[in-house]
Amino acid sequence: MSTTTDLSAKLHPYWVTGFSDGEGSFNVRFTKNSQRKSGWRVSPIFAIELHVRDLKLLERIQAFFGVGIVTLRKTRNAAVYTVQSFNDLTDIIIPHFEKYPLISKKQADFLLFKSIVSLLNRKEQSTLEGVQKIVNYRASMNLGLSVLLKKAFPNTIAVPRPLVSFNGIPDPNWLTGFVDGEGCFHIGLKKSSLYAVGYQVKISFSVSQHSVPSSSSPEGRTGDRDKVLLSEFITYLDSGTIEKASTRPNGVVYIVYKYSKISDNIIPFFDKYPLQGTKFLDYKDFCKIADLIREKSHLTVEGLNEIRLIRAGMNSGRNNI
Known part of the structure; x- marks a missing residue:
């Protein structure tokens, strides 16, 4: 029986994807902001939240990607790894999950998230019509829109959620x-x-x-x-x-x-x-x-x-x- 895990070793890319399939989240936050032309600030976020006892593991994930931050949430006894920079999401996070794809239903959330980041990179969030486009994608992610977003965007038409085929477990490190x-x-x-x-x-x-x-x-x-x-x-x-x-x-x-x-x-x-x-x-x-x-x-x-x-x-x- 193996008795140690090398905490200095770089994580395997498929391990990172498998762990993200279990614990990762792709989300998009909408915040009212009167200084924005559209009246809204749109923030895409990739995050992994764990019990604080796994803080070192989050730091290793941060080292693997080379971007993002790890913060403590003491009231929840938790630690969180987050990536919010458009550039980091576009250049690092999204390419990783394109090369080493998720295989749970989280893959559909990732594809919607990727589309939203693409819209943001095209500055769609600068107009209210563009924000509505983004909301249409967000409506099909995770558990859908919050009550507040439904009220703020009553004309939302959710885009079809991607139907992702399952092709088996790609690598033992994913498992x-x-x-x-x-x-x-x-x-x-x-x-x-x-x-x-x-x-x-x-x-x-x-x-x-x-x-x-x-x-x-x-x-x-x-x-x-x-x-x-x-x-x-x-x-x-x-x-x-x-x-x-x-x-x-x-x-x-x-x-x-x-x-x-x-x-x-x-x-x-x-x-x-x-x-x-x-x-x-x-x-x-x-x-x-x-x-x-x-x-x-x-x-x-x-x-x-x-x-x-x-x-x-x-x-x-x-x-x-």
């Missing part, structure tokens, strides 16, 4: 990046009289998708594209199944329960293509518990107590960065 954003290594303890220690220990690896398409999306509101994407994990990792998320009506989950598949497929994959964020620490602990299970230590009181201790410091219980 690792996506898992760094959306994956979970879980340890379950269930009371059971079938075991002398009184508990059954079950490990699982999962990847969730829970975003809801906008009402104008041809993907609908059923998460079909999410299901297609996660179903590819079954083939790519030769393991797992797809389930509906128990906590979100539109969510789907790729999950691996079977110990032999975790031991023979999942762990070797992430040893070869290491995770880069604090999730790597969860992965290390997950591997420790997998080893204890392999050694049958989970069937002893001492082994169970060790598993409890490791489990308590994983995921949301982790304090060390």
Whole structure:
């Protein structure tokens, strides 16, 4: 099992795309501004917001692109990487995602975002008619327009949301990046009289998708594209199944329960293509518990107590960065 992640190494381009598929956002803000001829300031933004414990990872993403800033949002215990410069978006961010495309439904948001940046570079925002054009594109992005924008631009006609075909996972580093954003290594303890220690220990690896398409999306509101994407994990990792998320009506989950598949497929994959964020620490602990299970230590009181201790410091219980 790999025990370290090289924090000085440059991130793989496909890792960056995979992570952005999970955690990145393309947005366009509209602010009233009486000093502008159109009366509006239009600001395109590429952003990645994470828990503050992953501050170093955001700094590595900033170093990868060579543009943008990382700021702390202490009230949310979060850190955010943002790129807002037209030049940086045009010359750095957009070309990256053209060369290493997103494969989740976020690709449609990127294409709309790219069109908006093109309109901004042509100075369309200098007239109210031009701002309306931009709003028409923004209406098909993410969850659509806010109540305030709908009121300010009542004649908006949303452009058709791009229908993006899915051509499979392009690179193993994409998968690792996506898992760094959306994956979970879980340890379950269930009371059971079938075991002398009184508990059954079950490990699982999962990847969730829970975003809801906008009402104008041809993907609908059923998460079909999410299901297609996660179903590819079954083939790519030769393991797992797809389930509906128990906590979100539109969510789907790729999950691996079977110990032999975790031991023979999942762990070797992430040893070869290491995770880069604090999730790597969860992965290390997950591997420790997998080893204890392999050694049958989970069937002893001492082994169970060790598993409890490791489990308590994983995921949301982790304090060390």
